[in-house]
Amino acid sequence: MASRSAALEGLSALVTGGGSGIGLACARALSAAGAGVTVLGRREAPLRAAVEAGAARTFLVGDVAGELPPLPRCALLVNAAGAAESAPFLKTDAALWERMLAVNLTGAAAVIRAVLPGMLEARQGRIVNIASTAALKGYPYVAAYAAAKHGLLGLTRALALEVAGRGVTVNCVCPGFTETDIVAESIARIMAKTGRGEAEARAELTRHNPQGRLVQPEEVAAAVLYLCGPEAAAVNGVALPVAGGEA
The missing domain is CATH 1.10.287 (Helix Hairpins)
Structure with a gap:
């Protein structure tokens, strides 16, 4: 078994939302494990800073909820781009609803759609979607966010079954409130x-x-790193909470 420090040596990774927060922590962990990481995000400055700090090899500027740039072929995908807005349901207008679905669900699907053919051709791939405990339960005043994250978990479970025999796994990490x-x-x-x-x-x-x-971003990244590693080859379609026991 490869040592954890070199477990992902030679593999290419794409991390959306990789300029800050959980995405940046995931990029850093994957890079430390030997992967060649590309971070994708809307703002160039934090992405460039991530590369300069050694958390990633290169970056792409783009919006998962808008027009994506051409994406590189990759063996590992971490969909960490996300946003949360709160409002009572009756004050959740169509624009807020669409924003939450666009970045948290539709955007993740668009990125997967772009990189999955290469994974299937290579018969090698790990897709990890960063969902939330809001994918597992309800919270008041975030109906749109919770609906989007529930949808992301549904996408994960359905796609995991589609690709189960083709060398690709699809999983969710569900953090609780994270710093x-x-x-x-x-x-x-x-x-x-x-x-x-x-x-x-x-x-x-x-x-x-x-x-x-x-929860600390590095704790979420550790779960992502496990799901991307060779030891998790039989883990597929799961929702892994990182939430201190929150039920």
Whole structure:
């Protein structure tokens, strides 16, 4: 068995949303395991910084919810691009609904559609979609986000069965509230709407985790790294929570 430090040596990887948060942590972990990583995102500056820091080999600027640039052939795909907006359902207009589906579900499908033929031709591939505990349960005031993440899990399970005998696996990692810019924005919204201080607003999110804390991006990346590795060849169509025991 290859050592973990070289387990992915020579494999090419594409990480969407790779300029920050969970995507950046995944890019860093995959690079450390020997993969040649391309990060894709909407903003050039953080992508370039990721390459300069050694977290990735190269970058592409593009929007998974819009027009994608030509994507490289890859053996590993991590769909980490995502966004979260909150509103009561009756104040969730069509534009908000479409934004959540576009980036969290349709965009992931578009990227998979672009790279899957190469994986099937090579009979080698790992697709890991970053979903959320919102793919496994409901939360109030994020109906559009939860619907999109439930859809991403459904896509994962269906596609996993389609490609099961063709050398490709498809899995989801479902983080709980994670220390990212998205959660920082959620904390800021709670503070603005309720007048609470930062500690109280943070507690509103950490209370969901039985460990009483936010998940770290590196913990999510470790789960992704496992699913991309040779030891996970028989793991297919799963939703792997990284959430401290949240049910």
